[in-house]
Amino acid sequence: MAVLEVKNMGKSYGTLEVLQKIDFSLEKGESLAIIGSSGSGKTTLLRCLNFLEKPDKGSIMVNNEVIFDALDPTTQRESEVRKKRLHFGLVFQNFNLFPQYTVLKNVTLAAELLAKERSDYKQGKKAIMNEIEDRAKRLLAQVGLSDKLDNYPHMISGGQQQRVAIARALALEPDILCFDEPTSALDPELTGEVLKVIRNLADENTTMIIVTHEMDFARDVADRVIFMDEGVIVEQGSPQEVFDNPREERTKQFLYRYKKDKDHSL
């Protein structure tokens, strides 16, 4: 069963169409990599899924429930958007940790605020808070940061910050975890540790969408790959299909350019 189904999604800024006819679906436990050059619309696509941008066309379905339909204003109520966002988690390119909170508090904050809306919060306050903290500690252990719980974001490296951001997104147990170029803001020697964490998540069948420039990583980790160019999905398929036997000319050119740059740098 598809966790996510995106149909005919489109988005434009004025006359500039940044997304056109975006169609894809995602199965539970699957990881999807989206590749393409800068400005191809990858990030906008993720931002639309997370309700940070509003698509002009098309629909989004999660677990067979329509959570957005451009033609149906009742699906766009501001009051419900906040709850719908929780289907998705988003890890940003530049982490966006909250600088005034410790690593642990960064992970627990949102869950604590949401818990206050629960009807049983008053009775079970202590138990609920303990549970949230335990889960946060477990997640931080999972990303290898058990010894940094009380550190503030500026005290740890970019790679560690990004791993905190991943734990923070996982804390709300999203159906689909999105990564927006998670290693692009990192020094090369720090990308490995973040990619390793994402790889582990893929091995545990976390449902993920990863926008990335790391082609080798995409090929390794993703179950499926989408190549985007100028706001449209040019090609999608298994990593073998897209990377080894691309059908479309534009995909071939993109991969050729990438390969040439890589050989050049070696």
Added chain:
Amino acid sequence: MDQVFVIVNRLSESFLLNCRLFALTLLFSLPLGLLISFGSMSRFYPLRWLMRTLVWVVRGSPLMLQLMIIFYGPGLLSLSYTWPAGDTGRFVAATVAFVINYACYFSEIFRGGIESIPRGQYEAGLVLGMTKSQIFFKVTLLQVIKRILPPVGNEVITLVKDTSLARIIANKEIIMMAGEYSSKGLIWPLFATGIYFLVFVGVLTIMLDWLEKKLGYFRT
């Protein structure tokens, strides 16, 4: 010697008026400034225009003039409301003028501070399911406070000395009191008033430094 004691006593008493004006102005102008800054960032154009015009008028004209307009204005225009008679009326009018004036300055500092917080902080809050007010109070506010502390400190220190302007509508503040002696040929009380201001600002500076250190545990 007795005379010195009497004069110091009277100077101290009159400095209390400066202190009261200072405290009341801060108490009301900080929250009012925050409201004005929200208005000046509003997406509703008429409100934004109104707030920015208010800020322009208030920052663009002398505080001394504002004091006079606010104190004498209602009477001159024969409005039904006028300030209470005597010292109370003079003091309340001065407080109102100071609050409006400083709120406008603070609002611009707040606006700059709020707009300087990276959008990513706001978006991170959104994708974690926070409401706008949760994002403001739990995520943005402390970062804003840390950033605006130095310029706010500047305004607060200026305010201490500006309180003397209240004499223009005959509030008996410390420099006015000292002036009464100097007009009788006794000049030292006028210089002595400087010591009051220096000590007050010195204490404030220590408090502002302490606050800045207190917020030094994180970096924005």
